[in-house]
Amino acid sequence: MNVKKFSDAMGELDTRYVDEVLGYRRKPAWPVWAKWVAAAACFCLILSAAITFSARLRPQESPEDVSGAQSPAPEPVTAPGLLALTVRAVSPGGEEAGSPAGEEIVMQEGVEIALGSHWNPAMSSRPGIPFTLSAPECPGAAFEVSADGGALLLWEDGGITPAESPFSAGNGAVIYWSSLTQSADGSVELYENDTTYIDIVIREGENIVGYAVVGIYADDPDAGDAQAFTYHAELLKSVSFPAVDGDYQNVTPEYVSSEIAKAKPGG
Amino acid sequence: MDDEKIIELFFERSERGIRELDNKYGKICRRLSYGIVNNRQDSEECVNDAYLGAWNAIPPARPSPLLPYILRIVRNISLKHYWGGRAAKRGGAYTVAMEEIEDSLAGLNTVESEIEARELARIIGEFLDTLTAENRVIFMRRYWFADSYRDIAGLLGLSEKNVSVRLTRIREKMKQYLIEREVSV
Numbered sequence: 001m002n003v004k005k006f007s008d009a010m011g012e013l014d015t016r017y018v019d020e021v022l023g024y025r026r027k028p029a030w031p032v033w034a035k036w037v038a039a040a041a042c043f044c045l046i047l048s049a050a051i052t053f054s055a056r057l058r059p060q061e062s063p064e065d066v067s068g069a070q071s072p073a074p075e076p077v078t079a080p081g082l083l084a085l086t087v088r089a090v091s092p093g094g095e096e097a098g099s100p101a102g103e104e105i106v107m108q109e110g111v112e113i114a115l116g117s118h119w120n121p122a123m124s125s126r127p128g129i130p131f132t133l134s135a136p137e138c139p140g141a142a143f144e145v146s147a148d149g150g151a152l153l154l155w156e157d158g159g160i161t162p163a164e165s166p167f168s169a170g171n172g173a174v175i176y177w178s179s180l181t182q183s184a185d186g187s188v189e190l191y192e193n194d195t196t197y198i199d200i201v202i203r204e205g206e207n208i209v210g211y212a213v214v215g216i217y218a219d220d221p222d223a224g225d226a227q228a229f230t231y232h233a234e235l236l237k238s239v240s241f242p243a244v245d246g247d248y249q250n251v252t253p254e255y256v257s258s259e260i261a262k263a264k265p266g267g
Numbered sequence: 268m269d270d271e272k273i274i275e276l277f278f279e280r281s282e283r284g285i286r287e288l289d290n291k292y293g294k295i296c297r298r299l300s301y302g303i304v305n306n307r308q309d310s311e312e313c314v315n316d317a318y319l320g321a322w323n324a325i326p327p328a329r330p331s332p333l334l335p336y337i338l339r340i341v342r343n344i345s346l347k348h349y350w351g352g353r354a355a356k357r358g359g360a361y362t363v364a365m366e367e368i369e370d371s372l373a374g375l376n377t378v379e380s381e382i383e384a385r386e387l388a389r390i391i392g393e394f395l396d397t398l399t400a401e402n403r404v405i406f407m408r409r410y411w412f413a414d415s416y417r418d419i420a421g422l423l424g425l426s427e428k429n430v431s432v433r434l435t436r437i438r439e440k441m442k443q444y445l446i447e448r449e450v451s452v
Contacts, residue, residue: 003365004350005384006372010411011343012388017395018335021407024400 025114025219025230041080041109048079048242076249081109081238082141083202083212086132089113104132107214107235115216115231127153127160128176129216129231133169135202142203143169149196150216151181166199177216194218199260202240207248210240211256213263237263270333277325285318292334296341302413303345305359313348317341342411361413368410371438372445382450394444398437405430406437 085107107113115129128151135141145152146166153176154161154169162182169175177198179191195217202210212235219230239259241249268287276284296317300310317340330336349361382390395403401423408414408422416427416434423430 003369003372005382005387006368006410007346007350007365008384009387009391011339011346012385013395013411014388014392015335015339017392017403017407018338018411019332020400021404021412022332022334022338024404 044078045080048077051077076241076251076255077244079240079242081212082135082137082210082240083143083200083238084134084136085200085212085214085235085238086134087113087115087233088130089115107233109235109238112217112232112234115233127155128178129233130174130176131198131214132172132174133200134172135210138202138204138209139171140204141171141209143171143173144201144203145169145175145198147177147196147198149193150177150179150191152176152198153178166201179218197236197264201253201256204248208241208251208253208256209248210238211260212238213260215264270331273333274325274329274331277322278329285322288318288321288333288337292337295334296337299338299412300341300345302360303342303349305362309348310345313345314341316344320344359413360415364409364413367434367438371435372442387450390445390448390450391441394441397440397444402433402437405433409434 086104087107089103089105105113133143133145135143144166145163145168152163152165152167154163155174155176160176163169163175177196179196180188181191182188195215198214198216200212200214201208202212215234215236217232217234219232237260241251243249268291273284273287273291276287293314296314297310300313300317301307304310304313317337320340321337328336395406398406405419405423408419409416414422416430419425419430420427425433
């Protein structure tokens with residue numbers, strides 16, 4: 001066996017095999033504990049249904065009861081999130097599998113997703129990494145979105161609009177996150193932190209009906225394949241506040257802010 | 268700096284293009300070269316030679332994407348160094364990878380007419396197309412990029428043992444593939 005000939009032949013391979021390696025992202029692993037997470041989610045669902053049901057059965061407190069010492073505000077009843085957050089992820093078969101831009105998938109809480117790779121702020125045809133926000137069960141929902149780094153953008157009618165943070169998006173809106181920010185004097189700066197959090201508060205009218213937190217993590221270009229501007233994202237938490245006794249719960253922005261902070265590592 | 272801008276600098280014959288190229292891709296280039304020549308100084312020379320090669324080729328070439336293009340030059344120059352016997356030590360990752368191939372493909376030289384490298388590349392390409400994307404990446408990582416089992420395992424979230432077992436199976440499969448096509452190397 002002439003290994004030199006094998007070596008030479010490897011050097012003659014079509015470039016697409018090298019491209020594939022450089023663009024390859026490992027599939028998001030389904031951890032062993034995923035089934036436990038699913039079981040826990042089912043348990044939470046049952047628990048929240050039970051709480052909702054018991055709240056309906058509970059006798060109304062008389063005015064005398066509530067006139068006494070003030071008790072602390074009760075924790076809102078929560079349920080699994082109603083947000084369907086869609087991202088363009090690396091396709092399971094890799095970039096070469098006939099889907100170079102990746103495939104649209106709905107993010108699951110606690111599962112990290114390799115985002116459609118090679119988004120490059122200077123060269124991509126897209127202004128950033130797209131996230132589609134929707135709440136199919138709440139057609140009238142609006143999303144208050146903020147990011148602690150980079151820029152949020154809207155791309156409508158062929159024009160790119162920087163979005164104030166926070167800004168309000170309608171059901172089904174697509175927002176773009178970019179690591180490039182433009183300052184007041186027009187200069188463009190690269191957001192160089194490894195982690196960005198996107199906070200999403202969901203409202204129906206004036207009422208808060210849910211929230212979600214997304215972490216975007218820049219891949220380490222030194223980890224082996226040296227692709228800059230590739231990212232992973234994880235839906236850290238997605239919670240809804242179901243109606244109790246047919247009414248919206250009194251969920252305050254302060255409560256949601258503190259819960260969002262807790263959802264972030266170190267929070 | 269993005270690739271297009273770097274290439275524009277090459278077209279303008281600005282030496283800053285080489286500095287920017289090195290800033291962006293120098294690390295991965297040196298790593299590839301070191302895996303082959305197994306010597307820091309030699310790998311540095313190979314990478315510099317590759318930059319010179321790119322400088323001479325761009326323009327007229329306008330490679331897109333740039334990284335595979337420059338890696339191919341680095342690999343070719345490093346292998347020239349390696350096979351020319353100038354590599355300081357033949358004990359690096361590439362040597363180990365080639366020993367694996369030699370062991371697994373021993374006995375394929377019984378057919379009279381030997382195949383050309385380009386034709387062999389075409390057949391290896393066809394063979395690679397039969398693999399899953401992940402196995403193809405493992406194979407390329409090992410025998411094109413000269414990555415260690417540990418590096419491959421880390422990149423793909425697999426255990427070293429898993430990488431080793433998969434590579435053994437892929438080599439065996441490739442041997443069968445070549446035998447069926449009466450390939451002699």
